[in-house]
């Protein structure tokens with residue numbers, strides 16, 4: 295079974311790998327032999343690629359805004375020109391708007407959240423699927439959230455966006471199942487990353503956000519990486535259209 299997590303010769307495209315979940319997943323794919331193409335609006339994506347190369351792997355970074363169609367298309371083209379194709383994609387870039395009850399959310403924050411978290415995933419899927427359909431194979435994983443399975447308080451734009459990511463995942467899986475392409479999503483609970491570090495650093499907020507966590511802690515980015523590699527691997531060939539909670543049983547009650 296261990297050999298099935300060997301991605302040697304496979305190319306994976308990851309968005310949002312400058313920090314957090316994307317970075318941990320990029321490093322894990324690199325450790326398991328994959329060629330890793332990183333797209334991020336944050337130049338620290340270059341450091342992730344450098345860390346993979348320093349460990350003996352292959353990786354390139356291209357500055358990418360996931361809301362920009364040309365830049366998303368160009369990232370797929372980079373995978374093809376650098377490594378000869380694209381086998382796996384992890385559409386992970388995302389942002390969390392300020393928390394507030396719905397009437398206090400700004401129109402700008404709502405639009406920006408949908409643009410990055412939903413349009414960003416749509417554009418990734420659009421160009422990745424076009425390439426994978428020609429190849430007749432591929433595996434795509436999108437980052438949704440437990441906020442894509444049920445509502446969290448004071449996060450209306452994010453809840454709407456992550457439900458849309460779950461919907462896009464199911465729709466894409468149906469459209470491409472017969473062509474040998476799998477599309478799944480992950481739905482993390484609270485993960486320790488730059489997105490949530492300020493909550494975890496403040497004892498009062500930490501207690502509140504962990505109150506409904508049966509495991510009593512945040513999930514680590516490396517634990518999310520394990521699920522992404524599992525879904526990308528050839529051991530899960532019948533899994534498509536699924537949205538996987540990875541939340542330490544937070545949504546089971």
Ligand SMILES: NC(=O)c1ccc[n+]([C@@H]2O[C@H](COP(=O)([O-])OP(=O)(O)OC[C@H]3O[C@@H](n4cnc5c(N)ncnc54)[C@H](O)[C@@H]3O)[C@@H](O)[C@H]2O)c1
Pocket residue numbers: 309310311312313314315316333334335336358359360361386387388389390410437438439440481482483484485486487488489490
């Ligand atoms: N941290 C959590 O608790 C949690 C829980 C569930 C889901 N998520 C989701 O996981 C994903 C990764 O988040 P994270 O926790 O690692 O936080 P993070 O802030 O460390 O990572 C987000 C990444 O997305 C990139 N990004 C943001 N806007 C972009 C854009 N327009 N174009 C390209 N890249 C852009 C950032 O630069 C960063 O590298 C996000 O989709 C987030 O919504 C996080």
